[in-house]
Amino acid sequence: MSQIDRRALIGAAGLALAGAGASGAAETTTPTSAAAKPAAPPAVTRILAHHVATARYEDLPEAVRREATRTFLNWVGVAIGGSHHETLDVAVSALAPFSGPPQAGLFGRTERFDIMNGAFLNGVSSHIFDYDDTHLKTVIHPAGPVAAAILAYAELHPVSGRDFLNALVLGIEAECRIGNAVYPDHYDVGWHITGTAGVFGAAAAAGRLMGLTEQQMVYALGLAASQPVGLRESFGSMNKSFNPGRAAANGLFAAILAAKGYTSSDGMIEAKRGWANTISTKQDFREITEGLGTRYETLSNTYKPFACGIVMHPAIDAAIAMRDAEHLKPEQIRRVDLKVHPLVLELTGKTAPRAGLEGKFSIYHAVAVALVAGAAGEKQFSDGAVRDPVIAALRDRVVPVVTPGIEAAQVDMTITLDDGRTLHRRVEHAIGSVERPMSDAALERKFTDLADGVLPAAQIRRVMGLCWSLETLGSAGDVARAGVAQA
Amino acid sequence: MSQIDRRALIGAAGLALAGAGASGAAETTTPTSAAAKPAAPPAVTRILAHHVATARYEDLPEAVRREATRTFLNWVGVAIGGSHHETLDVAVSALAPFSGPPQAGLFGRTERFDIMNGAFLNGVSSHIFDYDDTHLKTVIHPAGPVAAAILAYAELHPVSGRDFLNALVLGIEAECRIGNAVYPDHYDVGWHITGTAGVFGAAAAAGRLMGLTEQQMVYALGLAASQPVGLRESFGSMNKSFNPGRAAANGLFAAILAAKGYTSSDGMIEAKRGWANTISTKQDFREITEGLGTRYETLSNTYKPFACGIVMHPAIDAAIAMRDAEHLKPEQIRRVDLKVHPLVLELTGKTAPRAGLEGKFSIYHAVAVALVAGAAGEKQFSDGAVRDPVIAALRDRVVPVVTPGIEAAQVDMTITLDDGRTLHRRVEHAIGSVERPMSDAALERKFTDLADGVLPAAQIRRVMGLCWSLETLGSAGDVARAGVAQA
Numbered sequence: 001m002s003q004i005d006r007r008a009l010i011g012a013a014g015l016a017l018a019g020a021g022a023s024g025a026a027e028t029t030t031p032t033s034a035a036a037k038p039a040a041p042p043a044v045t046r047i048l049a050h051h052v053a054t055a056r057y058e059d060l061p062e063a064v065r066r067e068a069t070r071t072f073l074n075w076v077g078v079a080i081g082g083s084h085h086e087t088l089d090v091a092v093s094a095l096a097p098f099s100g101p102p103q104a105g106l107f108g109r110t111e112r113f114d115i116m117n118g119a120f121l122n123g124v125s126s127h128i129f130d131y132d133d134t135h136l137k138t139v140i141h142p143a144g145p146v147a148a149a150i151l152a153y154a155e156l157h158p159v160s161g162r163d164f165l166n167a168l169v170l171g172i173e174a175e176c177r178i179g180n181a182v183y184p185d186h187y188d189v190g191w192h193i194t195g196t197a198g199v200f201g202a203a204a205a206a207g208r209l210m211g212l213t214e215q216q217m218v219y220a221l222g223l224a225a226s227q228p229v230g231l232r233e234s235f236g237s238m239n240k241s242f243n244p245g246r247a248a249a250n251g252l253f254a255a256i257l258a259a260k261g262y263t264s265s266d267g268m269i270e271a272k273r274g275w276a277n278t279i280s281t282k283q284d285f286r287e288i289t290e291g292l293g294t295r296y297e298t299l300s301n302t303y304k305p306f307a308c309g310i311v312m313h314p315a316i317d318a319a320i321a322m323r324d325a326e327h328l329k330p331e332q333i334r335r336v337d338l339k340v341h342p343l344v345l346e347l348t349g350k351t352a353p354r355a356g357l358e359g360k361f362s363i364y365h366a367v368a369v370a371l372v373a374g375a376a377g378e379k380q381f382s383d384g385a386v387r388d389p390v391i392a393a394l395r396d397r398v399v400p401v402v403t404p405g406i407e408a409a410q411v412d413m414t415i416t417l418d419d420g421r422t423l424h425r426r427v428e429h430a431i432g433s434v435e436r437p438m439s440d441a442a443l444e445r446k447f448t449d450l451a452d453g454v455l456p457a458a459q460i461r462r463v464m465g466l467c468w469s470l471e472t473l474g475s476a477g478d479v480a481r482a483g484v485a486q487a
Numbered sequence: 488m489s490q491i492d493r494r495a496l497i498g499a500a501g502l503a504l505a506g507a508g509a510s511g512a513a514e515t516t517t518p519t520s521a522a523a524k525p526a527a528p529p530a531v532t533r534i535l536a537h538h539v540a541t542a543r544y545e546d547l548p549e550a551v552r553r554e555a556t557r558t559f560l561n562w563v564g565v566a567i568g569g570s571h572h573e574t575l576d577v578a579v580s581a582l583a584p585f586s587g588p589p590q591a592g593l594f595g596r597t598e599r600f601d602i603m604n605g606a607f608l609n610g611v612s613s614h615i616f617d618y619d620d621t622h623l624k625t626v627i628h629p630a631g632p633v634a635a636a637i638l639a640y641a642e643l644h645p646v647s648g649r650d651f652l653n654a655l656v657l658g659i660e661a662e663c664r665i666g667n668a669v670y671p672d673h674y675d676v677g678w679h680i681t682g683t684a685g686v687f688g689a690a691a692a693a694g695r696l697m698g699l700t701e702q703q704m705v706y707a708l709g710l711a712a713s714q715p716v717g718l719r720e721s722f723g724s725m726n727k728s729f730n731p732g733r734a735a736a737n738g739l740f741a742a743i744l745a746a747k748g749y750t751s752s753d754g755m756i757e758a759k760r761g762w763a764n765t766i767s768t769k770q771d772f773r774e775i776t777e778g779l780g781t782r783y784e785t786l787s788n789t790y791k792p793f794a795c796g797i798v799m800h801p802a803i804d805a806a807i808a809m810r811d812a813e814h815l816k817p818e819q820i821r822r823v824d825l826k827v828h829p830l831v832l833e834l835t836g837k838t839a840p841r842a843g844l845e846g847k848f849s850i851y852h853a854v855a856v857a858l859v860a861g862a863a864g865e866k867q868f869s870d871g872a873v874r875d876p877v878i879a880a881l882r883d884r885v886v887p888v889v890t891p892g893i894e895a896a897q898v899d900m901t902i903t904l905d906d907g908r909t910l911h912r913r914v915e916h917a918i919g920s921v922e923r924p925m926s927d928a929a930l931e932r933k934f935t936d937l938a939d940g941v942l943p944a945a946q947i948r949r950v951m952g953l954c955w956s957l958e959t960l961g962s963a964g965d966v967a968r969a970g971v972a973q974a
């Protein structure tokens with residue numbers, strides 16, 4: 001019997017533990033040790049649930065509403081853009097035989113799925129290019145899990161644009177705040193934080209639209225805590241975009257169950273054997289509970305102007321600005337010298353990329369294509385772009401040098417022309433950063449570039465128009481209906 | 488720009504990391520440090536995938552086939568038993584509007600769902616009473632995630648009993664071996680290991696029935712690794728039984744996607760930022776790869792004869808044996824003295840339980856009801872049993888004393904009768920342990936007790952018959968079809 005150790009007994013008597021108190025058996029029978037226990041964390045799950053269940057649209061600052069609208073528009077654009085990638089073709093064909101009623105459409109496609117499969121697929125689509133929004137403090141991509149879940153729901157059950165926007169903000173706040181509480185330890189060890197924190201955002205936002213009570217919201221967050229998604233090892237495979245999609249579906253699943261009375265524990269975020277303590281070595285619960293309704297993580301959301309890791313963005317920004325200012329032609333350019341931060345060569349040092357994906361990890365290609373095309377979207381990181389002889393020739397004349405004093409978000413670029421002239425530009429904050437956000441017009445260009453070839457131009461304009469007017473829509477589901485391909 | 492730290496840059500450049508190698512950026516640009524790196528783990532995911540994709544039914548030892556059959560029968564019984572609990576009523580009503588085609592039935596019920604929702608619901612049902620099978624080494628409940636997934640699949644796509652049994656064993660081996668690799672650290676920190684390891688079992692078993700290639704199986708395991716389920720904080724709520732159900736559905740989801748070409752990484756179990764390193768502080772990969780096809784965790788599976796934590800099982804066992812041997816009546820019993828291990832009072836010390844669930848945490852009630860009823864199934868832990876005046880009166884005459892030298896799996900019981908006689912019994916290995924497994928007849932009695940009131944007696948016998956003859960069935964889905972309620 002010695003094989004059956006204490007753990008086995010405790011485990012097999014799981015209900016006993018729960019019945020005696022969630023924090024485990026030892027505590028329940030040694031009351032004399034209570035004085036030595038550290039102070040219990042506040043009721044984090046309940047505080048968050050209360051806020052999510054009750055916060056009013058009318059109290060959202062205008063800047064938050066505006067940023068959430070930009071977040072939504074950017075998200076719809078990337079979801080349309082990814083909709084015909086092989087990743088989505090595979091997932092659609094795999095899930096079609098098991099889907100429920102045709103409740104939700106897919107951006108850029110004709111198939112319809114039940115809302116949970118629909119949320120999954122739009123969530124996958126929006127992350128395929130890794131070109132969606134980024135909360136830089138946690139590297140969470142906030143929109144995917146939240147918007148995919150509630151847009152599917154809003155197709156089935158009419159939701160006003162105002163209620164939708166409020167839920168979107170509440171979901172983003174939930175996931176980014178929970179992310180803040182555990183970042184960076186949680187991310188460093190290997191979790192794909194977009195999928196682990198994202199499921200809370202999806203559950204919170206969907207639960208709000210379903211009108212969950214505070215207690216039901218506590219349970220929805222608890223069921224969300226039980227379903228984290230994603231490991232960093234999968235980066236570079238289809239599994240990466242799987243994660244925000246599955247987080248969206250899992251959060252929706254949690255809210256749907258909680259709405260009917262499925263229960264969880266009251267303290268799944270903060271309890272000793274709850275989410276934060278189990279999944280992270282760091283827990284800062286104040287990040288979750290402090291300033292709810294006054295401090296907005298939504299305001300820190302950013303959008304990528306270029307379809308590659310942000311480490312190359314300052315150089316691309318500088319290259320495009322110099323090209324446009326001087327109307328540069330590739331044949332004029334003798335040499336491009338860049339002073340860069342060490343991470344640039346560490347992460348994107350491929351000198352001779354052979355395929356589009358490799359081009360995303362080549363500062364040489366990125367600068368060359370930016371100088372030639374004046375852009376760095378998905379098309380500039382295609383196989384064709386990487387193999388273009390003009391771009392390849394220019395790439396060999398790009399000379400990055402790691403230079404002390406240059407920060408990761410800076411670049412110092414000097415272009416030497418064939419006539420001997422030199423041009424110089426230094427970037428302190430690349431376009432797309434919190435300090436130099438993309439303009440609304442730039443977001444529209446990005447959207448159009450992504451949707452071009454997927455939807456007709458007039459339809460693209462119509463979908464963008466609906467996104468911009470989200471707050472005034474009678475039915476937010478109109479965006480989903482407008483964004484599908486015509487059968 | 489200093490706000491954008493190294494982590495943010497690495498994270499936003501996620502694809503770059505993956506493109507440059509899974510183990511992270513720093514390693515890829517510092518080849519000189521390679522010599523200092525610890526030896527890489529073996530290709531654990533691939534080795535396991537190869538085994539799962541190729542192991543033959545014909546090579547299964549007879550004892551393994553027999554134990555897997557017993558595991559299956561026990562699982563079907565608990566799934567029928569839980570099928571009308573409020574937990575399942577709630578889940579069924581919540582999910583019905585979103586389910587796909589009626590591909591899979593629910594034990595004991597009339598509703599039909601698509602196979603993923605069906606797997607979820609049967610998986611939940613089977614864990615509601617916490618009365619399912621237990622792999623004591625890891626406290627994993629192996630059958631739930633695996634059997635729920637493949638039985639739903641076997642209803643949709645005909646699968647022979649032999650292939651089903653082979654897949655069941657392979658799934659149990661996958662989850663228990665992966666559990667061994669991370670237990671106890673992984674469980675101690677807070678994960679509900681049945682849901683976190685179980686998803687691998689479900690993916691492996693379902694993937695095998697789908698005929699996945701080795702590479703597809705690698706990806707199915709990778710997508711499974713991305714979807715762990717369950718935290719111990721939820722024990723005592725409906726969320727506990729949620730976990731094996733969701734593990735079954737997640738594993739099936741992973742296999743369905745992988746079968747169509749959805750990719751993951753090659754080393755999701757063992758890589759630096761893969762599953763084991765991210766989710767546990769202990770990793771013993773030999774537990775996964777050594778002795779595949781020769782050492783079977785399936786042989787260590789156990790079944791609970793009593794519907795409560797195993798810490799009380801020795802005392803219940805002793806009580807029933809003495810009652811039956813002496814034909815004891817409650818009114819004859821003056822006093823019951825028990826020498827017990829400290830855990831007995833720590834976990835099950837409730838002296839005056841008021842409801843059935845509390846009775847599961849009362850050694851006083853458990854011994855009393857065992858002496859009165861000669862059993863300790865679900866009915867003996869009902870509200871009615873706890874409030875029965877005869878049982879309650881006897882409960883007050885039960886005197887457990889923590890005694891040095893008594894191990895957790897032992898008990899020493901002395902019953903003093905009203906006529907002054909004393910009876911004595913010492914239990915070294917309770918019935919249901921690996922050392923004293925439940926007999927087939929006892930498993931049948933347990934099954935019948937659980938199914939009584941849910942299905943007619945003739946149907947109960949028929950379902951049990953099909954379970955016992957699993958190996959010879961032309962279509963394993965017959966068990967599912969035979970186990971539903973008649974509309």
